[in-house]
Amino acid sequence: MAKQKKGLKGYYLITFLIGLGFFTMGLMDPLYDTYVPIFLSRFMESKALIGAIMTFDNILAIFLIPIFSALSDRVQTPIGRRMPFIIICLPVSAVAFGLIPFSALSSLWFLIILLFILNLFKQAVRGPVVALMPDMIPADLRSEANGV
Secondary structure: OOOOOOOHHHHHHHHHHHHOOOOOHHHHHHHHHHHHHHHHHHHOHHHHHHHHOOOOOHHHHHHHHHHHHHHHHHHHOOOOOOOHHHHHHHHHHHHHHHHHHHHHHHHHHHHHHHHHHHHHHHHHHHHHHHHHHEEEEOOOHHHHHHHO
16 A cells, blocks of 8 residues: 555644744845834934945845854754744844834933844844755755745
């Protein structure tokens, strides 16, 4: 009798949870790009300076995503290679993101420091989150899992 294939059905929950992590990170970017310039304009009029500050997340991404992706490939812990980065960086990113509007009411320096913290942790976790799905889903089901 031929072996019956399990298919993606057995991986729906883990696929959904991994996708949810990346979805929330992806949701953060348009909100960040929409509202942070408005918050910065409370403290400065120069659109060039606001634009320079807004490119900071991309500059960090160029360096941090490859570094933390490589680190998460090499680290071995009881909870896996990627999870320590995810467990630490995602909550810090979420808290920093949630505090941005409040920091904008306080001071420019508080806002800048918070933006740095957010972008540091957000870019550090991006690679490990993306690499988690191939670690958890068998190779023959990855295309289908990416569609979920």
